[in-house]
Amino acid sequence: MMAKKYSNKINKIRSFALALIFVGFIIMYAGIFFRGNPIVMLIFIILGMLSLVFSMVVYFWIGLLSTRAVVVNCPNCDKPTKILGRVDMCMHCREPLTLDPELEGKEFDEDYNKKSRQTKQT
Incomplete structure (x- = not known):
């Protein structure tokens, strides 16, 4: 797969x-x-x-x-990129990015941006 x-x-x-x-x-x-x-x-x-x-x-x-959108410097390629939502990818190198400290170190999943997923976690 x-x-x-x-x-x-x-x-x-x-x-x-x-x-x-x-x-x-x-x-x-x-x-x-x-x-x-x-x-x-x-x-x-x-x-x-x-x-x-x-x-x-x-x-x-x-x-x-x-x-x-929040502009951050990607830790991988050190280029500025914009983040929408809780998790997003770098525009240049596709490094998973987040500003949420709870999600750091977790595997990237676009479902973290969905409201239903946020309410289940809290």
Whole structure:
């Protein structure tokens, strides 16, 4: 069984927004195949534009989150990285990071960021 691949939360959300841009363009280009039917072509173009607009909203939202993220220097690569939540990964070297002293030394698990997991531990 392959190990789960973790990455920084900010980078995950940015990658999702970038994927939305490409999906939007692909949907709009698919509309070209329906040039004979303008209504269907218009529907594809509108769906593609909605994907692009949603991508812009996601980028704006992650930008706001990024301004509130805690910036720390990674102990492994000594580069500044942003942490969202109780646990996160370094943006550069994927070192597990936490600001919670209770989690230091424990194996990395993204479930530590979930509210249900926090209430069970206390």
